[in-house]
Amino acid sequence: MVEMLDDVEEICSLTKGGVYQLFGYDLDALREADQKINGGRTHIIESYVFDRDRRVELPLEFASSEAFRVNALLSTLVRQWQRDIPIRMLDRPGWRTPGAFYVRVGTDDSLGSSLPSGATVLVEPPLDAELVRPNPRATYLLQFPNGYRFGRCVLAHGRLQILSDSRTYHGPELFSYPSGVRIAGRVRAFATDLPVLESSTREGVWSFRGTGELILPWEHESRWKLLSTKHHRFVRAPDAERHVHEFLRGQFRGSLSGRSRRRYRHPSASQPHADALIQMSLENLVRFSDLLRLGGRGLHDAGRLSLETYLEAASVSDLSPIGPRARIPEPLEIWQARRREIVEYGSLFAASFEQPSALGSSVMRVGDLEGFADKDLRIAPGSWLLLDAAEAHIPQSSESKRYGWARPLYVLQRGVELICGHVEAIGQNSFVFRGSRQEDSRIQLDELGLRSVRRVRGAIIPV
Numbered sequence: 001m002v003e004m005l006d007d008v009e010e011i012c013s014l015t016k017g018g019v020y021q022l023f024g025y026d027l028d029a030l031r032e033a034d035q036k037i038n039g040g041r042t043h044i045i046e047s048y049v050f051d052r053d054r055r056v057e058l059p060l061e062f063a064s065s066e067a068f069r070v071n072a073l074l075s076t077l078v079r080q081w082q083r084d085i086p087i088r089m090l091d092r093p094g095w096r097t098p099g100a101f102y103v104r105v106g107t108d109d110s111l112g113s114s115l116p117s118g119a120t121v122l123v124e125p126p127l128d129a130e131l132v133r134p135n136p137r138a139t140y141l142l143q144f145p146n147g148y149r150f151g152r153c154v155l156a157h158g159r160l161q162i163l164s165d166s167r168t169y170h171g172p173e174l175f176s177y178p179s180g181v182r183i184a185g186r187v188r189a190f191a192t193d194l195p196v197l198e199s200s201t202r203e204g205v206w207s208f209r210g211t212g213e214l215i216l217p218w219e220h221e222s223r224w225k226l227l228s229t230k231h232h233r234f235v236r237a238p239d240a241e242r243h244v245h246e247f248l249r250g251q252f253r254g255s256l257s258g259r260s261r262r263r264y265r266h267p268s269a270s271q272p273h274a275d276a277l278i279q280m281s282l283e284n285l286v287r288f289s290d291l292l293r294l295g296g297r298g299l300h301d302a303g304r305l306s307l308e309t310y311l312e313a314a315s316v317s318d319l320s321p322i323g324p325r326a327r328i329p330e331p332l333e334i335w336q337a338r339r340r341e342i343v344e345y346g347s348l349f350a351a352s353f354e355q356p357s358a359l360g361s362s363v364m365r366v367g368d369l370e371g372f373a374d375k376d377l378r379i380a381p382g383s384w385l386l387l388d389a390a391e392a393h394i395p396q397s398s399e400s401k402r403y404g405w406a407r408p409l410y411v412l413q414r415g416v417e418l419i420c421g422h423v424e425a426i427g428q429n430s431f432v433f434r435g436s437r438q439e440d441s442r443i444q445l446d447e448l449g450l451r452s453v454r455r456v457r458g459a460i461i462p463v
Helices: 002-012 016-022 027-038 065-069 087-091 128-132 223-233 238-251 258-263 274-283 288-293 307-312 332-342 347-352 397-401
Strands: 055-062 078-086 101-104 120-124 140-144 147-156 159-163 173-176 182-193 363-365 384-387 410-414 417-426 429-433 442-444 453-462
Touching (some): 002 274, 016 027, 016 307, 027 274, 055 087, 055 332, 087 347, 182 332, 223 288, 258 274, 332 453
Antiparallel strands (some): 101 120, 120 182, 140 147, 147 159, 182 453, 417 429
8 A cells, every 4th residue: 555655664664666666666757657658648747766776976176267168078078976875965055946847748738839759848937918918939838628738829819829830831820818728937948859750650649538627736636636636638539548558457456446546536535556656647747756755745755775885885974864965056157058058957867867978079059050940950059969979971962852850960070069950971072061952051071071970869959
């Protein structure tokens, strides 16, 4: 029972992740399961890392501000790292931004979205002024009764109009405001694999059924109400629902009955088993941390030990919940400038890249995009690009027919200069184009240049 796990957690001073791990549950693995069965729909995702003592590297000393004005590799920009820092330290002031949350763009419902399919998006609560006059140049997370969508918008006469960023115009999109749509947050940054391989069967959020209330997860006061709202917002087709139930049946000792599902979507004195709570979290696209919080005891991991700490301890003196503390990087003004660009050093990023120093020559920060003229890409100064370790294979001409996030991006290193653009073979020669196909924007690649071109695998982009 969930209540029993809460009792063991308190008696043994274990973290939430530790006590569930003791009974065979890996709560951090829920993100991967969520992606498998819910990746098609845009939804708020779990950003709490339950392995609180996972050791990560964090920046300690930056280069001077001049180094950030040009395109530069990570190894040039971060001079010193602090190592073996427990990931829980990222929840402290100076690293974490209160109120920020993360959303993944669905692969099925992203038609018309301003952001690429599959991207992970950092969202901040909107300012009060934005709720009555949104900035038409900003990108917002919009909540509907049947899902979420990212876009620019304006308000006029009680109607919200979405401003299209698509090449294909489908006519004006107007919604009653605030009864039919809610401005749920403002986008500050997003991370995406590149190039984006979008599905040919993408649809807009308007294609899906749903009648959920316009309320955010942390605004709920009861677990049953949160489950009910999510269930009504993300309505599945019968085939999709059977697929989810089969997946969960294969992962757990048994599947939930329809009666149990309905019971926990209404007021009830019954308390769920851990299996049931986890399954309901995945079925209803609910963050597990929200279900724990609404269970009454919440997440109280400060001062508590992970299971690994207990298992690795040789004596009582090793049982200390206080590990190395994270120091704020220096110079402070450089760190504050990076925070204004990307907002926070997120736990999701740290969990995915525990040793970023090993990527020093494979990560480039965009400091200057002068000459890069691709209007379909929203890469801006302050973006971070992850490069392939090996030299790039020169693409076929078919790549030039793609556009936007679907067209591969490359980086040419020429001496100390890093040039971002597209690569194309024309006849017997290969060129780097800085966004346009004008002759004055292309750089011909000789044999040495061909060995200095690397493909961009992913990006973190401030908005």
